[in-house]
Amino acid sequence: MKFKTLLIYLMGIGYVWVGFQHFIDTSFFLKIMPPSFPFHKESVYISGVLEILFGSGIIIKKTRFFASWGIILLLIAVYPANIYLAYSENAQQAIGVSSFFASWVRLPIQFALISLAYFSSKN
Numbered sequence: 001m002k003f004k005t006l007l008i009y010l011m012g013i014g015y016v017w018v019g020f021q022h023f024i025d026t027s028f029f030l031k032i033m034p035p036s037f038p039f040h041k042e043s044v045y046i047s048g049v050l051e052i053l054f055g056s057g058i059i060i061k062k063t064r065f066f067a068s069w070g071i072i073l074l075l076i077a078v079y080p081a082n083i084y085l086a087y088s089e090n091a092q093q094a095i096g097v098s099s100f101f102a103s104w105v106r107l108p109i110q111f112a113l114i115s116l117a118y119f120s121s122k123n
Helices: 003-024 026-030 040-059 064-087 089-095 099-121
Strands: none
Touching (some): 003 026, 003 064, 026 040, 040 064, 064 089, 064 099
16 A cells, blocks of 8 residues: 555544544533634534545545545634634643643644645645
8 A cells, every 4th residue: 555545544534533523522622612713512513524524535536636625624724723722721721731732733733734635635
């Protein structure tokens, strides 16, 4: 199996797993939602559905291009929650992470994930 194929399968499984976590542990995701953002619970559920959909879609070669771009757009859409987590001590304490992890590890990881999704969209 090629490295890229393995990476795509791991990404797909990862996104599906995290998508299901939106329904299993909704409170975790609610804790990192910016207070000014409306429809917290609905947004968590919608992003969970999209992660499951795009995670499944990236595994299937026929839908990979669109699923990859869906992941990219979703990662951009949820980035404000990651920024909020990076700057909110309350959110960090609520999910038990350090400010170092929230800002210097988690924020750049989003860019790496976007790059991987873009890489996956290419034949």
